[in-house]
Amino acid sequence: MTGLIGKRVPKLDAPKKTTGETRYLQDIELPGMLHGKILRSDRVHARIVRIDTDEAKALPGVHAVITAKDTPGVPLGHGKDNTPLKGDKVRCIRDEIAAVAAESEEIAEEALRLIRVEYEDLPAIFSPADALKEGAPVIHGKHPDNIPFRFDYAHGDVDAGKEESDIVIEDTFTLHFVTHCCMGVSGVIADFDSSGNLTLHSLTQIPFLFKKDISPVIGVPPGKIRVIQPVIGGGFGSKLDIYPFEPICVFLARAAKRPVRIVFTREEEFVASPTRQPVELTLASGVKKDGTLTFRDVRTLHDNGGYTSWGATTPFVIMQTISSLYRVPHCRYHTTVVYTNNPYSGSFRGYGNLQATFAVESHMDRLAEAVGMDPLAFRLHNAQEPGETTLQGMNFDTCGLRECLETASAKSGFLEKRRAYRSKQAGPVRRGIGIASLLHVGGGAKIYRTDGCGTILKLDDFGHATVMTGSTDIGQGSETVIAQFVAEELGIPISAINVVNNDSEITPWDVGVHASRTTFIAGNSALRAAKKAKDKLLAAAAKKADLSADGLDLRDGHVVDAATGKPIVELGKLIRSLHFTQRSDIVMTTEYYEPPSVMQDREFKGNVSASYAFGTQVVELEVDTETGIVRILKVTAAHDVGRVINQLGIEGQVEGGVVMGIGYATTEHLVVEEGVVKNPSFRDYKLVTAPETPEIDSTFIETIDPEGPAGAKGIGEAPAICISAAIVNAIHNATGVRFTELPLTPERVLRRLKEERE
Amino acid sequence: MSLKHEISFRLNGKPATLSVAAHNSTLELLREKLRLTGTKHGCGEGECGACTILVDGISVNACLMFAVDCDGREVTTIEGLRAEKGLSELQKAFVEEGAVQCGFCTPGMIAQATHLRNTCPGMNREEIRRGIEGNLCRCTGYKKIVDAISSSLEKRDS
Numbered sequence: 005m006t007g008l009i010g011k012r013v014p015k016l017d018a019p020k021k022t023t024g025e026t027r028y029l030q031d032i033e034l035p036g037m038l039h040g041k042i043l044r045s046d047r048v049h050a051r052i053v054r055i056d057t058d059e060a061k062a063l064p065g066v067h068a069v070i071t072a073k074d075t076p077g078v079p080l081g082h083g084k085d086n087t088p089l090k091g092d093k094v095r096c097i098r099d100e101i102a103a104v105a106a107e108s109e110e111i112a113e114e115a116l117r118l119i120r121v122e123y124e125d126l127p128a129i130f131s132p133a134d135a136l137k138e139g140a141p142v143i144h145g146k147h148p149d150n151i152p153f154r155f156d157y158a159h160g161d162v163d164a165g166k167e168e169s170d171i172v173i174e175d176t177f178t179l180h181f182v183t184h185c186c187m188g189v190s191g192v193i194a195d196f197d198s199s200g201n202l203t204l205h206s207l208t209q210i211p212f213l214f215k216k217d218i219s220p221v222i223g224v225p226p227g228k229i230r231v232i233q234p235v236i237g238g239g240f241g242s243k244l245d246i247y248p249f250e251p252i253c254v255f256l257a258r259a260a261k262r263p264v265r266i267v268f269t270r271e272e273e274f275v276a277s278p279t280r281q282p283v284e285l286t287l288a289s290g291v292k293k294d295g296t297l298t299f300r301d302v303r304t305l306h307d308n309g310g311y312t313s314w315g316a317t318t319p320f321v322i323m324q325t326i327s328s329l330y331r332v333p334h335c336r337y338h339t340t341v342v343y344t345n346n347p348y349s350g351s352f353r354g355y356g357n358l359q360a361t362f363a364v365e366s367h368m369d370r371l372a373e374a375v376g377m378d379p380l381a382f383r384l385h386n387a388q389e390p391g392e393t394t395l396q397g398m399n400f401d402t403c404g405l406r407e408c409l410e411t412a413s414a415k416s417g418f419l420e421k422r423r424a425y426r427s428k429q430a431g432p433v434r435r436g437i438g439i440a441s442l443l444h445v446g447g448g449a450k451i452y453r454t455d456g457c458g459t460i461l462k463l464d465d466f467g468h469a470t471v472m473t474g475s476t477d478i479g480q481g482s483e484t485v486i487a488q489f490v491a492e493e494l495g496i497p498i499s500a501i502n503v504v505n506n507d508s509e510i511t512p513w514d515v516g517v518h519a520s521r522t523t524f525i526a527g528n529s530a531l532r533a534a535k536k537a538k539d540k541l542l543a544a545a546a547k548k549a550d551l552s553a554d555g556l557d558l559r560d561g562h563v564v565d566a567a568t569g570k571p572i573v574e575l576g577k578l579i580r581s582l583h584f585t586q587r588s589d590i591v592m593t594t595e596y597y598e599p600p601s602v603m604q605d606r607e608f609k610g611n612v613s614a615s616y617a618f619g620t621q622v623v624e625l626e627v628d629t630e631t632g633i634v635r636i637l638k639v640t641a642a643h644d645v646g647r648v649i650n651q652l653g654i655e656g657q658v659e660g661g662v663v664m665g666i667g668y669a670t671t672e673h674l675v676v677e678e679g680v681v682k683n684p685s686f687r688d689y690k691l692v693t694a695p696e697t698p699e700i701d702s703t704f705i706e707t708i709d710p711e712g713p714a715g716a717k718g719i720g721e722a723p724a725i726c727i728s729a730a731i732v733n734a735i736h737n738a739t740g741v742r743f744t745e746l747p748l749t750p751e752r753v754l755r756r757l758k759e760e761r762e
Numbered sequence: 763m764s765l766k767h768e769i770s771f772r773l774n775g776k777p778a779t780l781s782v783a784a785h786n787s788t789l790e791l792l793r794e795k796l797r798l799t800g801t802k803h804g805c806g807e808g809e810c811g812a813c814t815i816l817v818d819g820i821s822v823n824a825c826l827m828f829a830v831d832c833d834g835r836e837v838t839t840i841e842g843l844r845a846e847k848g849l850s851e852l853q854k855a856f857v858e859e860g861a862v863q864c865g866f867c868t869p870g871m872i873a874q875a876t877h878l879r880n881t882c883p884g885m886n887r888e889e890i891r892r893g894i895e896g897n898l899c900r901c902t903g904y905k906k907i908v909d910a911i912s913s914s915l916e917k918r919d920s
Contacts, residue, residue: 014857021865022853022872024800024840031799187804187812187866187900237802237866238900270805479864479901652860656902660863663903686809686898694891694904 048679049128068259083312096310165299165334169290188237191267210516239478241351274684278350281315299334315349318356328394365440365729404644416640436738440729446717447615458512467575474514475526493534495558520718527713529597632754646717661723669728774842811897821877840869863901
C-alpha cells in the first residue's frame with residue numbers, strides 16, 4: 005500500500021502541459037501533409053442546383069477538391085440521416101458542400117472562395133412548434149411529419165396522482181442553445197499508407213465505436229483503421245459522435261494520396277460543432293399538504309436541428325431526473341423530437357440533465373413554498389434512503405442525497421441566510437441564497453449491450469508497470485486515477501507507472517469517455533488487472549521462498565511479509581527470475597470489467613448504472629435591480645462521490661463543472677436567428693472569466709460504493725447539473741421574481757424585474 | 763506575391779534573423795515558420811489568451827501582433843519560460859495545485875502569470891483573477907489557476 009487513494013495527486017500529464025511540450029492535433033505535422041478546408045452552406049434550407057469546382061481545382065497548390073458526387077454518400081452519425089457532403093439539399097447553416105486539400109491553409113481557403121454553388125431556397129423552419137404545424141416544410145423525406153423520435157415513459161398513475169394532490173403547479177421552462185467551447189478546436193488527420201491502411205489522428209471520445217461507425221462511411225474495413233488520439237484540448241461530450249468533417253478528411257487524403265489535416269477555425273467551431281440540446285419543457289407537479297410529492301407530468305419539445313446526433317437521445321437522462329430525483333409515486337414523460345433548420349445538438353456534459361434539473365428543482369422550491377415548508381425540509385421529506393429502488397428501476401445501493409442536502413445547507417448557513425434575505429432589503433442590490441440537488445449516473449450507463457472497459461497490464465524487468473487502457477483522458481485526469489489504483493495495488497510508486505490510453509492498435513476495447521464512467525469502469529478494470537498481477541507475483545514469490553502467498557504483500561517495490569513488512573524479494577528481481585529460466589513466464593494480465601448494470605427495457609425501466617451520484621449546491625448571489633446584473637458570490641457544493649480517489653482532481657471537476665454551469669445559467673448563449681449562428685466568437689459568446697467566478701466550497705460525501713473501485717462513483721458531469729436551478733431559486737429569494745428561461749443575462753433579468761414592478 | 767521583411771530580434775534569449783511576410787502574425791511566425799508549437803492558437807482574434815507570449819517582458823496576444831513588429835524586440839514564448847533545470851516555480855505550482863486539466867490554455871496562462879509575477883509581485887487573489895481575465899479556461903473554473911499563481915508568488919526561480 006502506498007497510501008495514494010484520496011490524496012492530492014498531481015496529474016501525470018501536467019508537467020509537459022505547463023512547458024508547451026504536449027502535442028495537440030494542431031501541433032502535429034506529418035511529412036507531405038496537406039491542409040483540408042470545408043465549404044459550408046450559407047443557406048439554411050435549399051436545393052443544391054449546381055456546384056462548380058473547376059476554378060478551385062485549377063488553383064496552384066490544390067491537390068484535391070471533392071463534392072458529394074466524389075463520395076459514396078453513406079449516411080453517418082447517431083441518426084444516420086446525415087451524409088459527409090451534401091449533394092441534393094442543405095438543411096442547416098453548417099452543411100458541408102465541398103472540401104479542398106491544399107499545400108497551405110491559405111491556398112485551401114482561397115480555393116473555397118473559387119467554388120461556385122447555385123442554390124434554390126426552400127421554405128425553412130426555425131422553431132419546433134412551427135415544424136409540427138399542418139403543411140410545414142418537410143426537412144427529411146423519410147419523416148414527412150418532421151418527427152424523427154418520440155419518447156414516452158410512465159410509472160404509477162398520473163391521474164390518480166393529481167387526485168391525491170392538494171396543490172398542483174405547472175410551468176414551461178425554456179432552455180437555450182449553448183456550445184462546448186473546447187479551447188482546442190475540432191480536427192482530424194487522415195493518413196493512408198500504400199497498402200490502404202488508414203491512421204486517423206482523431207480527437208474522438210469513443211475510439212472503438214468510432215472505428216466501427218466510420219468504416220462503412222469511408223469504405224475502409226475496421227481492421228485497416230487505426231485510431232490514435234493526440235492529447236485532447238477539451239471534450240465535454242462534443243466528440244461522442246462522428247461528424248462530417250472526419251470522413252471528409254479521409255476522402256481528401258484518399259483523393260490527394262497525401263496525409264490531410266483538418267483543423268477548424270474558432271468561428272467554424274461555433275457554427276459547426278455540436279450544441280447542447282435546447283428544450284422546451286412543461287412540468288406539472290403535485291404535492292400533498294404534508295409535503296409529500298404526488299406526481300410529475302412532463303411534456304417536452306426538442307429542437308433536433310437539421311440532423312440527428314446524440315442531442316436527440318437526451319430524453320434518456322432527462323426522464324431519470326423527472327422520475328427519480330426524490331420519490332415520485334406517479335410520473336409521466338413525453339418528448340417529441342422535431343427537425344428544424346437550426347444547428348443540431350450532440351452530447352454535452354450532463355446530457356439533458358441540466359435542462360431537467362433546472363425545471364424539477366425550480367418546482368421543488370415552488371412546491372415547498374406552496375405547502376409552507378422550507379426548501380430544505382421539503383427536499384429531505386421526499387429524498388430517498390440508501391437501498392431504495394426507484395420506480396424507474398434504479399437501485400440506489402448507496403445514496404448520499406440527505407447528507408448532501410444537510411451538509412451544503414449547514415456549511416452555507418442556508419436557512420438563516422434565506423430567512424434574512426427574504427425580509428425587505430434596502431438599496432438596489434439584493435442578496436439571495438438558493439438550493440438545488442441532482443441525481444446522475446455514477447457507475448456508467450448501459451446504453452449498449454456492454455458498458456465495459458478493457459485493460460492490459462504489463463510489468464517489466466524493473467518493476468515498472470505499463471497500463472494499456474481502452475479509456476480516454478480528455479483532460480479530466482483519468483490517466484492519473486488509473487495509475488493511482490495500479491500503484492496502490494502493486495505497491496509501487498506512481499512514477500513507476502506508464503498509462504497508454506490513445507492507440508486503438510494497442511489498447512483493448514472501451515465504450516468511450518462519457519456518462520461520468522471512466523473512474524468507475526476503467527478504474528475497476530485497471531484495479532482488477534492489477535489484482536491479477538499481484539496474485540501472480542505473490543504466488544511466484546511464495547513458491548520460491550516456500551511460504552504461503554496469503555502471508556505476503558507488495559509494498560515499496562518489494563514482496564514483503566504482510567505481518568511484519570519485512571522485504572522478501574525485490575519486485576524487479578522476482579520478475580526477472582520468472583523469465584530468465586527454462587520454464588519462463590512474463591507478468592502480463594488482462595481484464596475486461598463489465599459493470600452489473602442492465603440495459604433499460606422497452607419501457608425505459610431498469611438499473612442502467614452500477615451506481616448513482618448525488619449532489620447539492622447552494623448558491624449565494626447578488627442581484628443589482630438597477631442593472632439586472634447577477635453576481636454569484638459563493639457556491640457551497642456537497643457531492644456524494646462514493647469515495648475520493650484524487651482530492652486534487654475531484655476538486656477540479658467540481659470547480660470546473662460549477663463554473664460551466666454558471667456559464668449556462670448566466671452568460672452563455674449561442675444566438676441562433678433564422679437558423680444562423682449570430683455570435684460565433686468569444687467576443688460575443690460570453691464564457692465566464694476568472695473575475696466572475698465565485699468562491700467555491702466543495703465537500704465530498706463518502707458513501708463507499710460497494711461496486712466502485714475503492715468505493716468511488718463517477719463525478720465528471722454532476723457538478724454542472726443543478727447550479728442553474730440553485731441560481732434561479734436564489735434570485736427568487738433575493739427579489740421574489742421567478743425565472744423559467746435561461747440565460748439570466750442582465751437584459752433578461754432587468755426586463756422581468758421591471759415587468760414585475762409595473 | 764506578398765511583401766517580405768527582414769527582421770532581427772531575440773527569441774527566448776537567442777538572436778534570430780529571418781524574413782516574414784507583411785501580413786503574418788507573430789503567432790503564425792512562431793507556430794508555422796519556427797515550429798514553436800507550445801504557444802497555442804485558440805481563436806486568432808485576441809479573445810482567448812491561448813497565444814499569450816512576452817514581448818519585452820509584457821504579455822501580448824501573439825495572434826494580434828504582426829510578425830514584423832518583433833523586429834528589435836525581446837520575445838519570450840512558453841519554450842523560453844522553463845527553468846535551467848526542469849520546471850520553473852510557476853510551472854511547478856501549476857502542476858502541484860491542479861491548475862492543469864486539458865492543458866490547452868496552460869502555456870498562455872503561464873506566460874500571462876509570468877508577466878503578472880514580474881509586474882505585480884504582491885498581488886492578492888482578486889488582483890490575480892483580474893490579471894488573468896483575458897485568458898479563457900473551459901476546464902478548471904480558474905480557482906486552481908489562481909491558487910497556483912498565488913502560491914508561486916513566494917517562490918523565486920534560482
